[in-house]
Amino acid sequence: MNADLLNALAPAAALIGIIAVGGWIFTTWLRVKHGYPLENSWGKAVYPKTSDEAMERVKLISQENAQLRAELGSVKDRLAVIERIVTDEGNRLSHEIEALRRPAN
Incomplete structure (x- = not known):
């Protein structure tokens, strides 16, 4: 039963992961397009x-x-x-x- 539940949830989890990565890429693109500074993982601005x-x-x-x-x-x-x-x-x-x-x- 555990394997059946895992097989049923795997596509949904993969879809959520793909949507999350796509959203991150989109927001980064918007920030660059409108001139906002990019941030590193600690929230500090990364300037070119x-x-x-x-x-x-x-x-x-x-x-x-x-x-x-x-x-x-x-x-x-x-x-x-x-x-x-x-x-x-x-x-x-x-x-x-x-x-x-x-x-x-």
């Missing part, structure tokens, strides 16, 4: 070692970020001019254009 390659990548990304910020500032300035032109009264804009067309004395 910094290498020269990683530092170079951070430096390049920082430079690219600065370039993109400068470009974004330029685009914002141009957009402000376009918004002023579009929302400006048509009469005033046409007067300014005509004033530019007249020869200066």
Whole structure:
């Protein structure tokens, strides 16, 4: 009878073990994806070692970020001019254009 009970519970125990390991892998993946530090068995954070390659990548990304910020500032300035032109009264804009067309004395 003991062997029959053990044979009946073995698949369920194996399934529970597989689900537990899969859940652990999934939660670890989520932590890595969202930037949480990994922990060792004692609960202390395990940080990846910094290498020269990683530092170079951070430096390049920082430079690219600065370039993109400068470009974004330029685009914002141009957009402000376009918004002023579009929302400006048509009469005033046409007067300014005509004033530019007249020869200066």
